[in-house]
Amino acid sequence: ATPMSIMVGTGLGAQNGVLIKNAEALESMEKVDTIVVDKTGTLTAGKPELTAIDAMAGQNEDELLTLVAAVESASEHPLAEAIVRAAEDKSLTIPKAHDFNSTTGEGVQAIVNGKQIAIGNSKLMQSLNSFDSELSSKADIRRKDGETVMFIAIDDKAAGLVSVADPIKPSTADAIKLLHDAGLKVVMLTGDNEKTAQAVANRLGIDEVHADVSPEDKNRIVKEMQNSGRIVAMAGDGINDAPALAQANVGIAMGTGTDVAMESASVTLVKGDLMGIAKAHKLSHSTMQNIR
Numbered sequence: 001a002t003p004m005s006i007m008v009g010t011g012l013g014a015q016n017g018v019l020i021k022n023a024e025a026l027e028s029m030e031k032v033d034t035i036v037v038d039k040t041g042t043l044t045a046g047k048p049e050l051t052a053i054d055a056m057a058g059q060n061e062d063e064l065l066t067l068v069a070a071v072e073s074a075s076e077h078p079l080a081e082a083i084v085r086a087a088e089d090k091s092l093t094i095p096k097a098h099d100f101n102s103t104t105g106e107g108v109q110a111i112v113n114g115k116q117i118a119i120g121n122s123k124l125m126q127s128l129n130s131f132d133s134e135l136s137s138k139a140d141i142r143r144k145d146g147e148t149v150m151f152i153a154i155d156d157k158a159a160g161l162v163s164v165a166d167p168i169k170p171s172t173a174d175a176i177k178l179l180h181d182a183g184l185k186v187v188m189l190t191g192d193n194e195k196t197a198q199a200v201a202n203r204l205g206i207d208e209v210h211a212d213v214s215p216e217d218k219n220r221i222v223k224e225m226q227n228s229g230r231i232v233a234m235a236g237d238g239i240n241d242a243p244a245l246a247q248a249n250v251g252i253a254m255g256t257g258t259d260v261a262m263e264s265a266s267v268t269l270v271k272g273d274l275m276g277i278a279k280a281h282k283l284s285h286s287t288m289q290n291i292r
């Protein structure tokens, strides 16, 4: 590629909110046949809002919200922020938590008012022997609407559910349609539950879904796709996406996400809008055509 046409290409990209780090990224983008996207913060706004608290018999909803908000005050996860905000909106007094610990991709735990409080996914509940099948069925009902559901345990006993909804970004559906029109396959990777992931994927017409994946899994799945001959662009926003962004042929970070994601990627979408991928793909094509 000539330096001049690459400069024009990256310049046009920048004008459209697509920051391309190097010539290689612009060249690779044209060859990409698979777009892998993270769900939370990439397809969705990444600003979840609390939708429901389901308390087990003998538990009070506000009391549950107070306890989990105390634990989540120490977490920086978007799910944590949604829970703390909901408690603040209800003017609940959030007590201090201590002995906080976090298991990435599973959930968090701490001691609040002398009780051991855990909040997270079913994997965390299983490891605490706090899994409850009745609560799990209730969770599945909420997941059908695309809500993310977290389990609560108090002193290792199932106590309830907290559910949040994270709206799909307005531009996501149109962007996926453009990518499909360009002949690209769109794959979702998420640490969230299979049922929630599938509900979101169905709404957007996403071709393939991998749910319940850890950050290492995200990286491994991208590698496996490459080994089977696919050329992969990966779009993500979080620390947990960084290894996969670095592994992909083209890593695409959301400008609205974490710095670590942007450092690991060769393309940044300033507005955190997937429409930018469709633009980058088109731009790559026209730049490479000018060169030939």
Ligand code: ADP
Residues within 6 Å of the ligand: 038, 039, 040, 072, 075, 077, 079, 080, 104, 105, 106, 107, 108, 119, 120, 121, 148, 149, 150, 189, 190, 191, 192, 193, 213, 214, 215, 238, 240
């Ligand atoms: P994603 O790929 O959607 O960004 P993560 O890998 O960060 O998801 O988390 C996977 C799952 O682990 C979440 O859907 C949630 O059930 C649970 N989890 C992670 N962090 C927390 C937290 N701070 N509080 C409650 N649950 C959490």
Ligand code: MG
Residues within 6 Å of the ligand: 038, 039, 040, 041, 042, 236, 237, 238
């Ligand atoms: Mg994310």
